[in-house]
Amino acid sequence: MSFLRQFHTIVSDQTLSTDEKIQSLLTFGLEVFSLDIAIVSKVVGENYEILYVESDNPDLTPTCTFDLGGTYCTHTLKANKALSFHCAGQSTISTHPCYINFQLESYIGAPIRVGKETMGTVNFSSPNVSAPFTAAHIDYVELFAQWLGSEFARRQAESVLRNNYKTLQKMEEVASIGSWRIDLESKDIFWSNQTKLIHDLNIIDKPKLDLWLSFFENEDCRQTFSHFISEAITHGTPWEVELPVVTQIGRRIWVSLHGEAQFNEGKCTSLFGSLQDITHSVELRETLKAQRREAEMLLDERSHFLSKISHEMRTPLNGISGLLINSLEEQNPDKRTENVQLALRSADILLGLVNEVLDFSKISQEGLSLSTKPTDLPQVMSDIVELYKQLITSPSVDFEANINLCQDYTVECDPVRLNQIITNLLSNALKFTPQGKIQLSVHTHHIDTGIVLHIIVSDSGIGMSPASLASLFQPFKQGEEEVGSRYGGTGLGMSIVKELIDVMNGDIDVQSKLGEGSLFKVSIPLQTTSKCKQDTPFQENTPFDASKLNVLVVEDNEINQKVMEAFLQKFNVTSDFASNGEVALQKCSVKSYDLVFMDSVMPVMDGPTTARNLIKQKLLPNHAHIVALTGNTSAEDKAVCEQAGMQDFLSKPIELMPLAEALSNCLEKIQAHSDI
Structure with missing residues (x-):
């Protein structure tokens, strides 16, 4: 059998690995050359390393290293071609360290080139003098070296490819990006592992086009995807689109699909592209959109708020300023007193507006706070009732109070804020009841931690529509548009009431029909304390003598x-x-x-x-x-x-x-x- 035929038989044997083929070729070379040692080496600088070896010498094994200058291969690499000699002792290299140290008489070898670089050598040697090497021997060793160079180059390419594939897989995992390809001739679909993971498929699954289409959330999405595929096949148009997808286990996600067409001789043969899970980005984008809408709404509300407050404050300011100016020139003492009293009333209204604005500011920033202390509920309710008896001056409006409270204990609460809740509800009832009846009912029932205070304010006034009820506790809302223009006010009162009740861990329920009046039910849990003797409070308009004070x-x-x-x-x-x-x-x-x-x-x-x-x-x-x-x-x-x-x-x-x-x-x- 000739060298070439045997060489071809070995390298074409698909049952052998590359390493096994190399070992077989080294063994075959020893037979061809009648030599004892066969080596495939790797040379880096002056370092000579054995990669493969066939020899009876147990000291020669893979990974053994020598100084390049101490081997005959240094001459082969310098010559940059196949080199041989059959009797070193009678040649010019008889003084070479390899001959002096190892007494190798015969040698034939060739450089192994990977691309444009020389990687090492393949060489055969023996301590015995051999027959002179022929041209056929030189051809064989060069063919062996060329084949080794091709195999090592293929290995390097495969290694780079594997590393690149691992890197690509890692990048796909990190960025949640997968790849895909459709072979239009075979109709086969390839999905990368990450693409399968995005759709909650097993790695071993092989998706079909029908399965892919079924993952899109609705028919519109499927038609959109099909349209882009059709445009790519027909016109070569690349695309990128974001679509909602329902995965194999029912998760709803968003994916970004990028696709391009591949043509061969004017015919589209395949489609390929990437697919990325962009659910987080879409959710973040929608959140930012919602925040922007909210910010724009808040800016609109702020503008409306400033306009509303400016208008509402000008009315009492005008009353204070105008009445006081008129009082300067008023000669009638009764009329002057009346002007001052009206100016003071306007000042009270202005103070109420300022307090509402401050309370709203607290709600917007850190929330309202309470200042609790032992409070005499009957006294608080009595003061409120007496105040509203004086405020309801219209003969067409009746005010009825039903206060049923125990006198044996006080409660821990913020009396100012409690007063604010009830007076806001009564003020609303008074404002929106031009005629009819306003009722205030207050009672309690006992619980383990104290009592629950029930406050009911009802009126037979203008009432509210369902839309007005829905926005009742939102700032600046006053129901129908004509309500605000007719009755005035900031629209902050009820939002503050709701916030105060929430801070007190209470509840408020509202029932109303347009034209039939409104009913407000408030329940607030309170802790009870033992009744203590109350100091007689100072009464307004009863000053005492404090002249001794500095x-x-x-x-x-x-x-x-x-x-x-x-x-x-x-x-x-x-x-x-x-x-x-x-x-x-x-x-x-x-x-x-x-x-x-x-x-x-x-x-x-x-x-x-x-x-x-x-x-x-x-x-x-x-x-x-x-x-x-x-x-x-x-x-x-x-x-x-x-x-x-x-x-x-x-x-x-x-x-x-x-x-x-x-x-x-x-x-x-x-x-x-x-x-x-």
């Missing part, structure tokens, strides 16, 4: 100074004034004050800082009282004032009764100190 008012606003001066004079108090904290410190260093009214926000030095300095520098007597004056009425603001050493807290606008309580507290403190 009072300093620290206030930067001149008008507020005048207001405080007028109020204090009702109690026979002549006060000193300081326009900022530094002036207050100077005054207190030269005069002893019993009571200091301290504005919170001032230039130069603010109220809390001034209070801390007064205490730190001991500029006040031990019995002195510091009372905060501020328009900031949140729990946080009160805490700041208390931490600064202020014992009382008066919110602006100042009212006579709280002022009287502050003066009384100071007098009691002085009395207690003198008794000691």
Whole structure:
């Protein structure tokens, strides 16, 4: 059998692996050349490493390394072609280290080239002198080297391909991107593993086009996908589209499909592309759209809010300004008194609007807070009933109150906020009942932790439509458009009521029909406490003598100074004034004050800082009282004032009764100190 035929027989044997073929070719070469050692080597720099070997020498094994200069292969690599000699001892290389060290007489070898690079050699050798090598021998060893170079190149390409495929798989997993291909001739569909995972298929599954189409959420999606395929086949149009998909296990996801056509001689033979799970991106995009819509809505509401508040505030401001101007020139004392009383009523309305705006601001930012204390429910309800008896002046409106409360205990609640809930409901009933009847019913029932307070406010007024009921607790909403224009108001009252009831862990239920009136039912759980003796509260318009007090008012606003001066004079108090904290410190260093009214926000030095300095520098007597004056009425603001050493807290606008309580507290403190 010739060299070529045997070589072909070995390399074409599909039952043998590449490694087995190499070993067979080395064995065959030893037979052909009648030599003892066959080696396939890899050369890197001056390092000679054995990759494959056939030899009886146990010291020669794969991975053995030698210095390249100590092998005959160094001559083969320098010659860059096949090289042979059959009697080294009588040749020019008899002084070569390989001959000196190993006494190898015979050698034939050729360089192995992978692409344009020389990888190593294939060589055969023996310590025995052989017959001279023929041209056929040279052809064989060169053919062997060429085949090895092709195999090693194929291995490298396969390795790169495998690595690239692994990298592609990893990228597909990380980015949730899969690939796909449709062979139009065989109608076969290829899906990458990631594409199958996206659709919740098993890796071994082989999808068909019908199955693929069934995954799309609806017929419109299937038609869209089919249309893009048709356009690609007919015109070669690439596409990219986002479609909803229902996976094999029923998950609803969104995928981005990219596809292109492949043509051969003008005919579309296949379609290929990518498929990515973009569910998270779509959900994020929809969230951002919703947030944008919400932001735009809030901007619209803010604009509407500012417009509404501006309009609502101008009405009482106009009343205050106009009535006071008219009072300056009014000679009739009764008429002048009436003007002032109406101006005060307008001021009350304006204050109510400001309070609503502040409450709404708290709701928008951090939520409303409660300031609970033992509260006499019957007294709270009695005050509300008496107030509304005075407010309902129309003879065509009847007001009926049914209060059924136990007198044996107090409850833990915020009486101001409770009052705000009920007065808002009654004010709404009064506003929207031009004639008919308004009823307030209050009763309780006991539970393990205390009681549940039930408040029912009903009226026979204009009522509400279903649309108005649906938006009742939304800010700025006042039902039908003509309601707001006819009856006025900010539309904040009911949203604040709902927030307050939620903060109190209560419930509110509303029943209403357009033209038939409304019914509001409120339930609030409250803890009960034992009844304690209540101090007789100060009654407005009953000032007492506090002339013995030395009072300093620290206030930067001149008008507020005048207001405080007028109020204090009702109690026979002549006060000193300081326009900022530094002036207050100077005054207190030269005069002893019993009571200091301290504005919170001032230039130069603010109220809390001034209070801390007064205490730190001991500029006040031990019995002195510091009372905060501020328009900031949140729990946080009160805490700041208390931490600064202020014992009382008066919110602006100042009212006579709280002022009287502050003066009384100071007098009691002085009395207690003198008794000691």
